[in-house]
Amino acid sequence: MPSSNQLTATDARSSQAPGIIKWVRANLFSNWFNSILTITLIPAVAYILFIVFRWVFISADWSAVTSQPLLFGVGQFPRDQIWRVGISLLSIMFLIGVSWGKWGGLLRSIGIFATLLFFGFAILPFQHEDLSIPIFTIASTVMTIRFFLGLISLFIIIGNFIGRLEAVSKRLIIIGWFVTPIITVILLSGFDNSELLPSITTTLWGGLLVTFLLAFGGIILSFPIGVALALGRRSKLPVVSAFSTIFIEMVRGVPLVTILFMFSFIINLVLPPSAIPERIVRALMAMTLFSAAYTAENIRGGLQAVPPGQMEAAKAVGMSGFQTMFFIVLPQALRAILPAIVGQFISLFKDTTLVVIVGINDFLGIGRSIINSTPEFLQLQLEVYVFIAIIYMIFSFLMSLASRKLEDALGVGER
Amino acid sequence: MSRKIFTLLAVLTLFAVVIVACGDSNGDTETEAAVDTEPETEPETEPETEPETEPETEPEVVTGSHADILGRVLERGTLICGGRTDLAGFGSLDGERNVGFDIDLCRAVAAAVLGDADAIEIVPLTAADRGPSLQTAEVDLLSRNVTWTASRDVQWGNFTIVMFYDGQGFMVTKASGITSTDQFDGATVCVTSGTTTEQNLADFFRQNGMTFEAVVFEETAAVYSAYEEGRCDITTSDRSQLESVRNGFASPDDHIILDDIISKEPLTPAVPHGDDAWFDIVKVVMFALINAEELGVTQANVEEMLASDNINIRRLLGVEGDWGFTDLGLDSDALANAIAAVGNYGEIYDRNLGPNAVITLPRGLNELWSNGGLIYAPPVK
Structure with a gap:
């Protein structure tokens, strides 16, 4: 693959001028209809681009976006504890860097993208605040968040080189991936009566932090539940299959907003006050169950696509039912439905914005709060919403890019 | 056959739980709308399942959670x-x-x-x-x-x-030429949905025999930007809100808040x-x-006022006799603390x-x- 790419690249370069003319003639002016289309569309496109650029760089007032980047990032998370988010982010990004070095491929794209993203946030004209990390106070590490974001992208690259070392085993990195999310949650929520890590109530969590927590929490939790439900629905045991079917159909028959409301209020009515989970946990439960029902149906589709001969062959070589399912059927099923699953996860990511209605200030909610914080910002809501849309677009695009890479790696659609 | 009955029963039980639990949350239109459609599917088996779940949830709500x-x-x-x-x-x-x-x-x-x-x-x-x-x-x-x-x-x-x-009022653009509510007939009105504001608006127009076209938004900010862009002749909300929003407009002087107040908003x-x-x-x-x-007690002077001669101030701050608020579980300096804060x-x-x-x-x-x-x-x- 790389060699053929290089070849075409050098070809194009050696004959650049005629190549362009050729390309233009072949694609834009191949016949009279295309020529007319091109001639009319070029000014129109140019005009639209001109308007967009003029708005972005001249007429738009980005002060509502740039004045409080931390609010967008973490909401009302106490500012003296902000280093906990920083450390969590740093370790996750470092891990991405290490995995990039070890495996390359898809992780390489993610690593490069993350590096550029953090570097971009570091150089964009946000009014970044100071960040102090108490662990390093000996060296008096008060740094601006701008510097810290740059540091993160540096860490991804350092991680990349560390990952290339033979000494770092794959198993170690995988263990790291299991441990880091748990440490992150502990680090963020803290403990009661602790000096270093005082507990931080989740009503203060907000912004992108909550969006990602809900999205990735939902994705990670809903996937195993979805697999279980899909297998349950195909089970021969009537109780299991009835439960799975009822659950899936009930959840799919109700809009997400309704499920969020139900979890927001009904849990409060049913459980004693001391046992009521926090708002964000209730929202996460709702998102997880909602997503699980859809994932289950996707997976069931995949299971049905696996030819029965596969299962029979597995049985013939003496595999148990469990082994057949987990080593023969599921891998093929999941491979077949990868695009559908990723689509489901992207929509889950975007659906997290609905938690605004149950009083959680996610990324969009914080945007609304900022717009309404002073009358002047009411004028700037277009800018704020454009910024929010761009951020959602970046991450949704990244997810679909990742899925395409994964499909290539697994050879989906090639046979 | 038995499997079908089991499925049906399970569904009904779940529905019953949902309905019983939802019955209490009157303020919320969203859940109710979704739940309201469900009872239609419930046949005669309902009495079987309903009493089971009701006693479990109901008493908890009234006594358990709110007692102390x-x-x-x-x-x-x-x-x-x-x-x-x-x-x-x-x-x-x-x-x-x-x-x-x-x-x-x-x-x-x-x-x-x-x-x-x-x-x-x-x-x-x-x-x-x-x-x-x-x-x-x-x-x-x-x-x-x-x-x-x-x-x-x-x-x-x-x-x-x-x-x-507070009270609900109207804001109009100067350009529209509207100076009183008599000229409202046929106007387009920007309003936030799901609030008393929307109800009051409809009531007001009906009572006065006028028609209007509502442009409804979920979000407060959207209402006013639509209004400022000229999508509506009128916008309506609590006067406090109108006042604050007008301050943020690009040209506040082009908008008038009418004197009429159509509702009480305590x-x-x-x-x-x-x-x-x-x-x-x-x-x-x-x-x-x-x-x-x-009584003229402020955040700044509350400390001095503790030694005031005024009997009312001394009572207010809890330094002169106990008029009973400590029985509620408050400290005697609680109110002074509140004012100091x-x-x-x-x-x-x-x-x-x-x-x-x-x-x-x-x-x-x-x-x-x-x-x-x-x-x-x-x-x-």
């Missing part, structure tokens, strides 16, 4: 306050801090009860969220510019005393049903804030809605009764 809110607050060490983060002046974000007129009451109550005005946790509630969060006692105190209505008082919780008198903090002592505590703190303004009513008003605040609203009806307003607290005796 003060104890709960003291044990937790923070006051959970239903507020908002998206209305400048009443509840908004200043950096990561919650600020606003409604938020300051939470701070006052926290200072009185816990001795620390910062021991508050603000749960940002949406309009639809307010009622249920009070009914389920998820919040200890709801201070999120809620209009006190008779039905909400019955269904949601105990409403304390009016903290802010914005009133509320507490969950079922704990009278807690209800009294919140009221006592509010009385103290109002009486403090009347946020100041008196007038200071709270000025900080958030006064001339130097983010938005400025003339005090109008919210002057003390002695200055011609409606703010009035019972005497400290």
Whole structure:
């Protein structure tokens, strides 16, 4: 693959001028209809681009976006504890860097993208605040968040080189991936009566932090539940299959907003006050169950696509039912439905914005709060919403890019 | 066959649970709308399943959760306050801090009860969220510019005393040439959905035999940007909100707020049903804030005032005899703490809605009764 790419690249370069003319003639002016289309569309496109650029760089007032980047990032998370988010982010990004070095491929794209993203946030004209990390106070590490974001992208690259070392085993990195999310949650929520890590109530969590927590929490939790439900629905045991079917159909028959409301209020009515989970946990439960029902149906589709001969062959070589399912059927099923699953996860990511209605200030909610914080910002809501849309677009695009890479790696659609 | 019956029964039981649980949350239209469609599918088997689930959920709601809110607050060490983060002046974000007129009451109550005005946790509630969060006692105190209505008082919780008198008004563009409500016939009106505002608007037009075209938005900010872009002739909301929004317009002078007020909007903090002592505590703190303004006790001079000769001031601050608020579980210096933390009513008003605040609203009806307003607290005796 790389060699053929290089070849075409050098070809194009050696004959650049005629190549362009050729390309233009072949694609834009191949016949009279295309020529007319091109001639009319070029000014129109140019005009639209001109308007967009003029708005972005001249007429738009980005002060509502740039004045409080931390609010967008973490909401009302106490500012003296902000280093906990920083450390969590740093370790996750470092891990991405290490995995990039070890495996390359898809992780390489993610690593490069993350590096550029953090570097971009570091150089964009946000009014970044100071960040102090108490662990390093000996060296008096008060740094601006701008510097810290740059540091993160540096860490991804350092991680990349560390990952290339033979000494770092794959198993170690995988263990790291299991441990880091748990440490992150502990680090963020803290403990009661602790000096270093005082507990931080989740009503203060907000912004992108909550969006990602809900999205990735939902994705990670809903996937195993979805697999279980899909297998349950195909089970021969009537109780299991009835439960799975009822659950899936009930959840799919109700809009997400309704499920969020139900979890927001009904849990409060049913459980004693001391046992009521926090708002964000209730929202996460709702998102997880909602997503699980859809994932289950996707997976069931995949299971049905696996030819029965596969299962029979597995049985013939003496595999148990469990082994057949987990080593023969599921891998093929999941491979077949990868695009559908990723689509489901992207929509889950975007659906997290609905938690605004149950009083959680996610990324969009914080945007609304900022717009309404002073009358002047009411004028700037277009800018704020454009910024929010761009951020959602970046991450949704990244997810679909990742899925395409994964499909290539697994050879989906090639046979 | 038996499997089908089992499935049916299971579905019905689940529906019954959902319906029973939803029956209490009247304030929330979204869940109800979804649930309302479901009973149609329920045949005669309903009596079988319904009584099973009802006793389980119902008593818990009434007695269990709301009995001892003060104890709960003291044990937790923070006051959970239903507020908002998206209305400048009443509840908004200043950096990561919650600020606003409604938020300051939470701070006052926290200072009185816990001795620390910062021991508050603000749960940002949406309009639809307010009622249920009070009914389920998820919040200890709801201070999120809620209009006190008779039905909400019955269904949601105990409403304390009016903290802010508001009324619904209209804003029109100068260019439209409208100068009074008589000229409203056939106008397009921008309005927020799901609020009393929308109801009042419809009532007003029906009563006066006029027609209008509503342009409805979920979000407050969207209403005003649509109005400013000229999509509507008129926008309507509480006058306080109109006033604050007009200040933010590119050219405030092009818009007029008409003098007509079509509704009463007493914005009133509320507490969950079922704990009278807690209800009294919140009221006592509010009385103290109002009486403090009347008696000239401020955040700055509250320390000196402890040694004042004025018997009323001494009673207010709890240095002269016990008039009973300590029986509620408050310390004798609780009210002095509250005033020291946020100041008196007038200071709270000025900080958030006064001339130097983010938005400025003339005090109008919210002057003390002695200055011609409606703010009035019972005497400290």
